[in-house]
Amino acid sequence: MMGRRGSSWCRWWVALLVLAVAADAVGCTSVSYDDRSLVIDGQRRIILSGSIHYPRSTPEMWPDLIKKAKEGGLDAIETYIFWNGHEPHRRQYNFEGNYDVVRFFKEIQNAGMYAILRIGPYICGEWNYGGLPAWLRDIPGMQFRLHNEPFENEMETFTTLIVNKMKDSKMFAEQGGPIILAQIENEYGNIMGKLNNNQSASEYIHWCADMANKQNVGVPWIMCQQDDDVPHNVVNTCNGFYCHDWFPNRTGIPKIWTENWTGWFKAWDKPDFHRSAEDIAFAVAMFFQKRGSLQNYYMYHGGTNFGRTSGGPYITTSYDYDAPLDEYGNLRQPKYGHLKELHSVLKSMEKTLVHGEYFDTNYGDNITVTKYTLDSSSACFINNRFDDKDVNVTLDGATHLLPAWSVSILPDCKTVAFNSAKIKTQTSVMVKKPNTAEQEQESLKWSWMPENLSPFMTDEKGNFRKNELLEQIVTSTDQSDYLWYRTSLNHKGEGSYKLYVNTTGHELYAFVNGKLIGKNHSADGDFVFQLESPVKLHDGKNYISLLSATVGLKNYGPSFEKMPTGIVGGPVKLIDSNGTAIDLSNSSWSYKAGLASEYRQIHLDKPGYKWNGNNGTIPINRPFTWYKATFEAPSGEDAVVVDLLGLNKGVAWVNGNNLGRYWPSYTAAEMAGCHRCDYRGAFQAEGDGTRCLTGCGEPSQRYYHVPRSFLAAGEPNTLLLFEEAGGDPSGVALRTVVPGPVCTSGEAGDAVTLSCGGGHAVSSVDVPASAWGAGGAAPTRAGASPRRRTRRSRRRASGRSRARWRSPARSPAPGACPACSPSRPLADCLWSGHVFD
Numbered sequence: 119m120m121g122r123r124g125s126s127w128c129r130w131w132v133a134l135l136v137l138a139v140a141a142d143a144v145g146c147t148s149v150s151y152d153d154r155s156l157v158i159d160g161q162r163r164i165i166l167s168g169s170i171h172y173p174r175s176t177p178e179m180w181p182d183l184i185k186k187a188k189e190g191g192l193d194a195i196e197t198y199i200f201w202n203g204h205e206p207h208r209r210q211y212n213f214e215g216n217y218d219v220v221r222f223f224k225e226i227q228n229a230g231m232y233a234i235l236r237i238g239p240y241i242c243g244e245w246n247y248g249g250l251p252a253w254l255r256d257i258p259g260m261q262f263r264l265h266n267e268p269f270e271n272e273m274e275t276f277t278t279l280i281v282n283k284m285k286d287s288k289m290f291a292e293q294g295g296p297i298i299l300a301q302i303e304n305e306y307g308n309i310m311g312k313l314n315n316n317q318s319a320s321e322y323i324h325w326c327a328d329m330a331n332k333q334n335v336g337v338p339w340i341m342c343q344q345d346d347d348v349p350h351n352v353v354n355t356c357n358g359f360y361c362h363d364w365f366p367n368r369t370g371i372p373k374i375w376t377e378n379w380t381g382w383f384k385a386w387d388k389p390d391f392h393r394s395a396e397d398i399a400f401a402v403a404m405f406f407q408k409r410g411s412l413q414n415y416y417m418y419h420g421g422t423n424f425g426r427t428s429g430g431p432y433i434t435t436s437y438d439y440d441a442p443l444d445e446y447g448n449l450r451q452p453k454y455g456h457l458k459e460l461h462s463v464l465k466s467m468e469k470t471l472v473h474g475e476y477f478d479t480n481y482g483d484n485i486t487v488t489k490y491t492l493d494s495s496s497a498c499f500i501n502n503r504f505d506d507k508d509v510n511v512t513l514d515g516a517t518h519l520l521p522a523w524s525v526s527i528l529p530d531c532k533t534v535a536f537n538s539a540k541i542k543t544q545t546s547v548m549v550k551k552p553n554t555a556e557q558e559q560e561s562l563k564w565s566w567m568p569e570n571l572s573p574f575m576t577d578e579k580g581n582f583r584k585n586e587l588l589e590q591i592v593t594s595t596d597q598s599d600y601l602w603y604r605t606s607l608n609h610k611g612e613g614s615y616k617l618y619v620n621t622t623g624h625e626l627y628a629f630v631n632g633k634l635i636g637k638n639h640s641a642d643g644d645f646v647f648q649l650e651s652p653v654k655l656h657d658g659k660n661y662i663s664l665l666s667a668t669v670g671l672k673n674y675g676p677s678f679e680k681m682p683t684g685i686v687g688g689p690v691k692l693i694d695s696n697g698t699a700i701d702l703s704n705s706s707w708s709y710k711a712g713l714a715s716e717y718r719q720i721h722l723d724k725p726g727y728k729w730n731g732n733n734g735t736i737p738i739n740r741p742f743t744w745y746k747a748t749f750e751a752p753s754g755e756d757a758v759v760v761d762l763l764g765l766n767k768g769v770a771w772v773n774g775n776n777l778g779r780y781w782p783s784y785t786a787a788e789m790a791g792c793h794r795c796d797y798r799g800a801f802q803a804e805g806d807g808t809r810c811l812t813g814c815g816e817p818s819q820r821y822y823h824v825p826r827s828f829l830a831a832g833e834p835n836t837l838l839l840f841e842e843a844g845g846d847p848s849g850v851a852l853r854t855v856v857p858g859p860v861c862t863s864g865e866a867g868d869a870v871t872l873s874c875g876g877g878h879a880v881s882s883v884d885v886p887a888s889a890w891g892a893g894g895a896a897p898t899r900a901g902a903s904p905r906r907r908t909r910r911s912r913r914r915a916s917g918r919s920r921a922r923w924r925s926p927a928r929s930p931a932p933g934a935c936p937a938c939s940p941s942r943p944l945a946d947c948l949w950s951g952h953v954f955d
């Protein structure tokens with residue numbers, strides 16, 4: 119009896135539970151907004167978000183990246199949608215692998231996070247052609263991003279396709295999914311006044327808003343950087359390094375920051391940009407001090423521009439961005455941890471910030487105190503906007519010292535819970551370690567094969583002919599980096615000339631009668647350049663074959679799509695020693711897009727190609743050469759990279775997966791900002807204000823990410839290189855990315871923790887003698903004891919991944935550890951000695 123009653127009771131509960139779960143699955147999260155914030159299920163919310171672009175990593179990496187974002191205190195993940203990746207040919211779609219966008223959103227949902235869907239579909243993003251498919255150019259009457267049917271039809275077709283995919287998978291909040299906001303267009307406000315067609319531009323942006331709203335997605339639509347002529351049915355938002363002084367265009371809508379740039383992108387001719395954790399935290403705290411309610415880090419994880427996806431021209435394969443998660447998905451410390459701390463303080467004040475009354479009080483120049491008050495609670499921000507002056511500010515009887523360019527947050531207006539310039543998180547330096555699976559044999563054994571250039575040298579097998587020099591994007595529909603231009607001329611007797619070619623970029627190789635006679639590429643940001651090479655013609659028919667290569671298409675600016683590439687218009691001339699020119703510009707030119715190897719898909723490494731054995735000599739500095747080697751996957755789980763130093767310019771594949779373009783021979787420029795780093799003052803990525811650049815004068819990118827999922831454990835993996843310009847593969851090696859030294863500082867009495875992450879053990883800890891106060895630094899837990907730096911000895915840890923101890927009763931000597939000093943480069947701040955393996 120008891121049993122029966124028990125079981126029906128149980129069944130009743132199960133039924134109730136199922137109903138509850140079903141109701142939850144159906145979800146119906148409502149999203150609206152008012153002047154203070156997004157309103158989710160009736161609650162005003164502070165939303166912290168971060169951009170992760172799904173094609174810039176692999177599906178295998180997504181759960182970990184998203185998990186780390188959540189642990190870093192984020193509520194939401196923001197991503198663009200990559201039109202030319204999804205629709206590489208008109209009406210032929212790709213939603214596989216790292217383009218499986220629904221799977222990406224499901225991962226966000228599984229992690230219990232929100233999502234921001236930025237459809238664009240023009241996206242900028244340092245992505246090839248700003249995400250727009252080059253085949254759009256084939257459609258008659260097409261005008262990009264203006265009010266015209268050809269463009270709007272295509273844009274609507276693609277937007278609808280994406281919306282329907284999301285709807286079919288119940289991804290919108292009102293369907294129980296994670297998406298709480300959707301974006302149409304991207305920063306149109308930055309260019310609309312420069313398109314020489316104000317009316318069409320205005321009609322277009324209003325059409326975008328109407329088309330988006332017609333999609334019935336049940337969540338608000340946003341437009342970023344659209345401050346004038348803002349359609350009434352979208353929320354305008356801010357992008358930039360700082361958005362505290364920006365406000366939306368009208369009352370009744372919240373203050374949203376869609377792109378807080380956590381660093382900057384990199385080009386082949388540029389060093390690495392770094393934006394300090396202090397400055398990002400300053401910007402975020404200022405934003406919330408000034409009524410912000412949703413902010414997104416662009417990027418939270420930058421990742422990799424695999425294949426031909428990088429834009430530019432000249433954006434590197436790495437899109438690391440100096441983001442809180444590095445290119446490989448490791449925590450970038452102290453940025454990640456410092457922001458995490460900030461997030462938890464902001465969240466603790468959420469209710470007061472979105473409901474409270476606020477008062478701003480200026481305490482003289484550059485110092486503002488803001489008090490938010492709700493019922494009996496209050497929360498305060500104090501900012502010091504001086505970039506060179508620390509200040510004392512007295513609030514309600516207590517005096518607080520604020521370092522220059524910093525914000526203090528006091529969740530109760532009494533105690534400082536966070537100051538943007540005081541970093542308590544450890545600084546970690548990641549290092550590249552040799553492939554331990556191959557310790558006995560560091561250098562790879564290569565075989566090689568020449569690229570077959572002959573079809574374009576002397577015979578006439580082009581796709582078509584034209585008596586003019588054509589633009590490359592339109593001619594090749596951007597299906598390849600390469601476009602051949604070939605012509606011939608009859609010459610009486612022998613003759614010496616200079617071949618002169620004027621091209622709009624990005625690289626050019628010139629062959630005469632099958633022989634490479636010259637090459638050149640764009641430099642210093644000037645994409646128009648000339649090639650001038652001496653050439654000897656023979657009696658009779660001579661062939662001139664010019665190979666033009668692009669290195670990522672432009673992605674930004676008014677009419678960016680019209681920036682030409684290739685030898686468009688030329689001129690191409692043969693100039694004799696008297697200066698007399700034979701102008702070949704209007705000769706009959708034969709065209710062919712792509713190299714022979716692209717048609718034969720050599721990168722798939724199918725059997726049947728004649729590779730020259732690895733016992734013979736491997737050619738060095740030989741242009742247009744394929745190299746192949748096998749290697750064992752590095753053991754463990756650390757990220758894997760391939761060091762391509764010694765090579766010149768080309769493309770690398772691992773097991774058929776395209777790692778992207780490589781160009782380690784390109785040296786990053788020395789720029790203003792190379793040798794100084796000070797977090798204080800407004801950060802700039804361009805112009806005089808640039809700062810904190812590293813890698814100046816070094817190869818702009820020597821390491822290329824090989825995601826673990828590209829590798830087969832324990833089996834021979836194939837590394838294939840197409841070396842276009844001539845290089846030396848003998849130094850190429852696989853490496854893993856592991857924690858190197860880490861360092862931390864604390865104020866007197868702080869508990870200090872060091873951790874290596876990724877399952878690595880602490881090996882030894884050095885503590886500067888000056889920081890070893892009278893009471894001594896006592897380890898409280900851990901594998902490694904702190905050691906006085908004077909002893910200098912290293913001690914093996916017992917395999918624990920964390921070391922924790924309490925700082926002495928007095929503060930460490932100034933300069934003992936990083937972050938204490940605003941103006942020191944990272945390397946100076948590290949305590950000497952290796953802390954971790």
Ligand code: GAL
Pocket residue numbers: 241242243244304305357377379382383
């Ligand atoms: C913004 C743009 C982004 C990205 C960023 C710089 O202007 O909206 O897509 O290009 O600049 O990384």
